Amino acid sequence: MKTAIITGITGQDGAYLSQLLLKKGYRVIGFVRNSKGSSLTKLSYLRITDQIIFEECNLLDLVNIVGLLKRYKPDEIYNLAAQSSVKASFDQPIATIEFNIISVINLLEAIRLVDQKIKYYQASSSEMFGKVDDLPITENTPMHPLSPYAISKAAAHWIAINYRESYGIFTCCGILFNHESILRDKNFFTKKVINDSIEISRSQRGVLRVGNIDIRRDFGYAPRYVEAMWLMLQHPTPDDYIICSGKSIQLRQILHHIFKRLGIDQNKIIIDESLYRPTEIENIYGDNSKVKKVLGWEYTTDFFEVIDILIDEQLKYKTE
């Protein structure tokens, strides 16, 4: 039986990745920041909480991590823990930079000290590219991060590559574009719009306030994206891969689709400039041909289909 450690197990991707690894017969160890305070809601939603071994771990404390790697002797570590919101990173730049970078170097130092055969997955982000001249984005596109979050992820990305190049440690970076599910935190665009729109359709809310909806993003479905994380660590050679749908959609189109599905009048949308970000990527989409060719990852799902799945799941959840 293989053992995997997942940091950030209480988040969206942590929950779906746990489900996938448990189905594959792994022993799953979940690192949580506070064994009493961490919310297990997402894991409970998937009904897998009792199959996971939880360990409190401070990822800013190397000694703590070293002790746990010695105890559990993992084959694979999936590092998903991060302050993951771009917006929050402008409010808390120092905490974001500190946690998202130091946690990565601590995990990799722990691997270097304890067992250099442990395979390591780093959750990198399309936000690292930021301001780009040429689309689609590939693994070789230069980075120009536009937020404290993006800067922290770019640093973490290069740290993971550096441990591969310096020490031969099996590190892979999955450069994921936006991916959504019912388990996404409610402050992220698609989830927020679905939640608020359901409330409008039930007369529990008057209007929907949104920021800049003219921007375009490459959106996908989280349960499918975690498969690519696992595939990366099964390949004989470590490498970095873009995981995306390959198409961008304007936020306005997503909003209109949700309003139409729920029968809401478009005049309930209020554009609120106070919700605009200090810097914003206008349009971004990636090229997923490397992950498809090298790892055999399949992805053809249209994002409007994903939205319909999420609306149905959320409607069912809200009435249960």
Ligand code: NDP
């Ligand atoms: P979530 O925000 O849902 O989950 C983040 C996880 O990190 C949670 O388990 C959270 O724990 C943990 N965490 C956050 N801050 C800290 C901290 N200071 N100390 C310890 N743990 C902390 O993120 P996702 O599941 O959506 O994303 C997983 C990873 O992939 C993240 O690194 C994210 O940046 C990255 N990513 C995500 C994308 C997406 O579209 N979802 C796109 C590209 C990259 P707690 O529950 O205790 O708060």
